[in-house]
Amino acid sequence: MKEYKNRNLITIFTKGDIFSKISYIVCGASNMRHGQIIKGLLFLCLEISYIFFMITKGAGMLQALTTLGDNLQGMQFNEEIGIYEMHAGDNSMLILLYGVVALVISLSFIAVWYFSIVSGEAARKRAAEGKKNRGFIEDVKSLANENVRYLLLAIPVIGLLVFTVMPLIYMILMAFTNYDQEHQPPGNLFDWVGIKNFITLLSTGDRLSSTFWPVFGWTLIWCIFATFTCYFGGIILAMIINSKGIRFKKVWRTIFIFTMAIPSFISLRVVATMLGEKGIFNVLLQKWGFTQTALPFLSNANWARVSVILVNVWIGVPVTMLMVSGILMNIPGELYESAKIDGAGPITIFRKITFPYMWFVTTPYLISNLISNFNNFNTIYFLTGGEPHTLDYYKGAGQTDLLVTWLYKLTKDSNDYNLAATIGIIIFVISAIFTLVTFDGSGSLKNEEGFQ
């Protein structure tokens, strides 16, 4: 029999032998036929347990997803004893969660099913070519060699599935429900509402959208300022420390690295207490005669926004400095020598040599920094907690809140999970578009094997 190319689900079915076709229904049939008994049995066991799961629980779980529960918790008259009884209603949240679990299990099974068919077909092909198929023990041994990926990636993949992918699907689905304060299980049910949340959040007029847009605007301003102040500050600092004639370079670097080494929750909390109305900054400024009354570092919206950016400089500049130091040393010295001979001043040298080189090397870093600042939870949350509050905003949101900190507050304080999920999806879309646009032009992802 002539072997075919392009092995896929359709060709295997049409071009394979009868056992290949049986494998579509009875997983592992082809493996068992061609000498891989244990492997085939394993596939079969997985299939049987999946079917068992679906019959006993899974189907019900998936089916309940469509309604998210109908029975409200409440009192019901029990005719036998003649009194009203508390009767537990459906818990929409658990229904949604179980539904997602069943969904993920089903998807995993489809992956196993596909894998078993391909594996069975490979076994058939080897048998047809007259080669001996690997036994189970040899298969296990191959885990240390050409199949090492199954061994090394198994735990990470399972971990990601259970604690990242599954929760993520759950939260994405939640964005399309009305799971807010007024629909809290178990006392209440929530239901699918389509894209209503997106519309209320994005369209103008509503109180929510008049909170969303200002918060979004500030997030963008923050993201740009926070990234570029730290970036240029770090470059300048690194250039000063690395310039000729500065002695004790290591000592200087260590002084600045202190802020980087101290966990940010500590340094930010400390600075937050220092910036308070009775904090040491205000005390000293008054004592030194710069001001008579306390300055509203964190209590006035505009002051707070500037303070947050400045404190971020304090935290972030050393990070860039440390990173850039290595790159600066890689710039060929001859470039500087010849520039000096040609009479270029320090500013021209920076503009024409240092900066273009730096820009070229650090673009990926800059991009990822922009995204991480867009989602910079720590700085804002530990420093201001999003405050100062304003009556113009939907409750909880403050004037230094970023989208992420607002999201966190919506989950933790006001239990508006649907809104939080909606904001999460919006953040994702923005980051994804930004990443796609920028990384498309950057070579660092494409030249993966450039160094090998």
Place this chain on the structure above:
Amino acid sequence: MKKNVIGLNLKYLDYAVCGVFLMAISVFLPYAALSDGRKNLISVMIDLIRSANGHALNLMVYLTVAASFVSFVFGVISFNAASVRVVKAWQAVQAFATAFWTFLLFASKTILESAGIAGEFMNKQLSFGFWIALIVSYTSLVLIMRMTKTNVGYIILTILGVIWMFPILWILLTALRAEQGYYVGYFIPKKLTLQNFANLFSNNSVIPFKKWWLNTFIVATASCVINTLIILATSFTLSRTRFAGRKAFMNVLMIIGLFPGFMSLIAVYNILKGLGLNQSLLALIVVGAAGAAMGYHVTKGFFDTIPKAIDEAAIIDGATRLQIFSHITLPLSKPIIVYTVLGSFLASWSDYIFPSMLFGDKQSSYTVAVGLYWLTDFRRIDKYYTQFAAGAVIVAVPIVILFIWLQRYYVEGLSGSVKG
């Protein structure tokens, strides 16, 4: 035409001498507008000497005046006979003069008020004599440094260094402060003590800090080991082996990474509840390990730089992929292993969001991050501020030491991954 001196750049000499001359002159110019009219620094100095209750800071005024004149004298000497030694000495004196003038900007209020010369003094009452002196002193210092070919960056680094260390110094001093309370009207404590540290660890303390510290240490150590292994394994597979679906897998990881991480925490919480793991430290470790693979980028970038020929040679010699991983790749990757270990230790050491959501009110399970944040709540801050500071120092010190010690690896690990 002046003679040349080896090691000096005499181009700036004239300007520098003018500068220090101006600075010396401005001692006689109005220093501050006081209740009885504008006064120069000399007459303020005389008033200070006369006044009965001397303040330690008065010395600052005397030193400023002295340094300004001495610097002027040095200027005159070097104008006539410049030598490297004299100019170097001049530079040192001028540096002191500049520092003293800067200090006066901060100390004037205290000095003038405690001597009874001024009632309510504000810095805007400082007169043009002072501002000229301040600006000129910096300019002259720069000029003299130009002359001795010293890098002017020292001035910037010193000022920035002071700013950068200020909050760190403050938290250290607060941790050692005997006077309790959040609000104190001074920077340096009146009395130093170690009691704050002792209180944190005493058994009858309200704050279970010992427990918090132990919790964090257990979680951080376990996570650090497990996460590092997972990150290394993932990066190795993605960097050193090729298989169908590898690119897709990386893309999926990237897409997942673009979602804000804690968006799904509430679901994670429910899953943990289902597994019976809620409110336990194990949950922190498990969840941390489950997401660890997402941080493969830097490590993979480093592995990418190891030449492929080494692997191929090993395969010809009969090594399995697993042996390549453990016997070739890992020994070559010390910087990145240190970087990963440090990174995962730090991450779990200072993680706040998830533990705070996980533990809620169960204080005995808090990690230091949650605990210390809880202490700075406005209801508790006044009572526990010094203990919070002590706690912060205890938490930060090991990490700072670790970080400074391993700094080299950190830079190497990063620069291995940064490519154009």
